[in-house]
Amino acid sequence: MKKWAIIVAGGSGLRMGQPLPKQFLMLADRPLLSYTIDAFFQAYPDIHMVLVLPPDFMEMGEQLIQAGYTGKNIQLAQGGATRFDSVKNGLARTDPSNAIVFVHDGVRCLVTAALIRRCYEKTVETGAVVPAIAANDSIRLRSLAADSAGVNSTAVLNRDRVLLVQTPQTFYAEWLHEAFMLPYQEQFTDEATVVEQMGRSISIVEGEETNIKITRPIDLLIAERYLQQRS
Amino acid sequence: MKKWAIIVAGGSGLRMGQPLPKQFLMLADRPLLSYTIDAFFQAYPDIHMVLVLPPDFMEMGEQLIQAGYTGKNIQLAQGGATRFDSVKNGLARTDPSNAIVFVHDGVRCLVTAALIRRCYEKTVETGAVVPAIAANDSIRLRSLAADSAGVNSTAVLNRDRVLLVQTPQTFYAEWLHEAFMLPYQEQFTDEATVVEQMGRSISIVEGEETNIKITRPIDLLIAERYLQQRS
Numbered sequence: 001m002k003k004w005a006i007i008v009a010g011g012s013g014l015r016m017g018q019p020l021p022k023q024f025l026m027l028a029d030r031p032l033l034s035y036t037i038d039a040f041f042q043a044y045p046d047i048h049m050v051l052v053l054p055p056d057f058m059e060m061g062e063q064l065i066q067a068g069y070t071g072k073n074i075q076l077a078q079g080g081a082t083r084f085d086s087v088k089n090g091l092a093r094t095d096p097s098n099a100i101v102f103v104h105d106g107v108r109c110l111v112t113a114a115l116i117r118r119c120y121e122k123t124v125e126t127g128a129v130v131p132a133i134a135a136n137d138s139i140r141l142r143s144l145a146a147d148s149a150g151v152n153s154t155a156v157l158n159r160d161r162v163l164l165v166q167t168p169q170t171f172y173a174e175w176l177h178e179a180f181m182l183p184y185q186e187q188f189t190d191e192a193t194v195v196e197q198m199g200r201s202i203s204i205v206e207g208e209e210t211n212i213k214i215t216r217p218i219d220l221l222i223a224e225r226y227l228q229q230r231s
Numbered sequence: 232m233k234k235w236a237i238i239v240a241g242g243s244g245l246r247m248g249q250p251l252p253k254q255f256l257m258l259a260d261r262p263l264l265s266y267t268i269d270a271f272f273q274a275y276p277d278i279h280m281v282l283v284l285p286p287d288f289m290e291m292g293e294q295l296i297q298a299g300y301t302g303k304n305i306q307l308a309q310g311g312a313t314r315f316d317s318v319k320n321g322l323a324r325t326d327p328s329n330a331i332v333f334v335h336d337g338v339r340c341l342v343t344a345a346l347i348r349r350c351y352e353k354t355v356e357t358g359a360v361v362p363a364i365a366a367n368d369s370i371r372l373r374s375l376a377a378d379s380a381g382v383n384s385t386a387v388l389n390r391d392r393v394l395l396v397q398t399p400q401t402f403y404a405e406w407l408h409e410a411f412m413l414p415y416q417e418q419f420t421d422e423a424t425v426v427e428q429m430g431r432s433i434s435i436v437e438g439e440e441t442n443i444k445i446t447r448p449i450d451l452l453i454a455e456r457y458l459q460q461r462s
Contacts, residue, residue, distance in 0.1 A: 132371060135395070139394065140361070140396055140423075142394060143392075156418075156421075156424050161373045163371045164368040165369035209447075225452045229449065
């Protein structure tokens with residue numbers, strides 16, 4: 001089946017305290033985003049890619065492509081106000097027929113080709129897959145209603161049941177296109193939630209502890225350490 | 232109120248692939264456990280401490296105390312087969328009258344005096360406190376029953392409701408003593424769960440992102456980076 005990867009890097013990353021959005025920050029000797037892109041081409045050299053970037057950084061994206069990915073199938077799309085909008089913009093560039101679409105956080109730059117292939121293979125079977133890892137900590141669930149003293153009560157969850165969800169979230173392209181016709185809802189924090197809304201079941205594959213999201217300055221340092229361990 | 236800290240370091244830390252249990256591994260220039268101990272004495276110089284250690288490492292614990300903590304109120308207790316047993320052994324050394332007890336993971340060595348004080352102050356008010364932080368990832372809850380195809384289904388959780396629980400878990404000493412008279416149950420993965428079983432409510436204070444549990448080799452490197460950032 002044809003493979004599409006929508007790399008969502010539409011945020012401006014203000015939490016990093018840097019003038020550049022985090023997806024363009026340097027990790028070792030090159031932009032973080034280039035590691036993400038490489039992992040997908042390593043998994044599937046013939047993959048079609050859509051990079052979703054902040055409107056002000058489209059040119060920087062063009063430069064990144066020209067510097068390292070000429071001849072590769074990469075298109076750009078503009079990020080929107082929410083993640084849902086950004087994915088929708090990326091999705092508009094894809095062709096849903098007989099295809100599988102990965103949606104991946106641009107700042108999860110340590111994703112491996114092995115995980116990408118694992119997601120693909122499971123999706124061929126089941127249609128909708130997210131990678132996830134078990135939680136190491138005890139987990140409590142906050143009730144939404146506060147008690148009379150204004151305190152939210154919590155309940156412990158069996159930690160064997162709790163999964164921390166990563167990306168690439170991977171789907172039959174037609175399911176994803178169909179789901180993204182829905183009007184935006186606040187609980188659509190990831191794509192699986194949108195697809196699930198259409199009555200589809202989500203399968204899980206084992207994620208990777210190192211598949212972290214770079215959001216804080218310390219995460220860049222952690223990512224550097226992980227890279228050193230790999231080489 | 233009198234303050235007791237039970238530092239639970241009864242594990243032998245085989246996941247680290249090292250001959251020493253992880254609580255004795257070096258972080259920068261000294262054993263990881265000494266950072267943990269220091270944080271509690273920094274928060275409350277007059278605190279009474281019980282170090283729960285693996286049976287084979289009691290002597291190493293004695294040496295650690297003699298090298299850096301003579302004149303401090305530190306006792307040793309022997310770890311048990313489960314965390315519940317280890318805490319129970321530590322608790323046996325404490326005096327429950329008019330006291331507050333912290334139970335802390337020895338390998339959460341980056342805990343700050345500020346967090347310890349925050350836990351104490353809230354416990355004075357409410358009797359049972361855990362520090363917790365919000366989850367950054369989307370969370371799914373696996374159902375315990377597999378479907379006919381042997382696949383466990385999952386459901387998405389509102390991530391604003393999910394809290395990752397840390398330590399020190401902090402309690403009125405009498406509540407904790409009373410709770411630890413219960414027979415062991417498998418779901419007692421932390422102390423709050425035990426106390427809750429007695430019908431007590433658990434309060435939450437804001438934890439710290441850096442209050443990580445050192446369980447894998449990479450965590451030591453991450454902890455080093457955090458330390459560098461602090462100094």
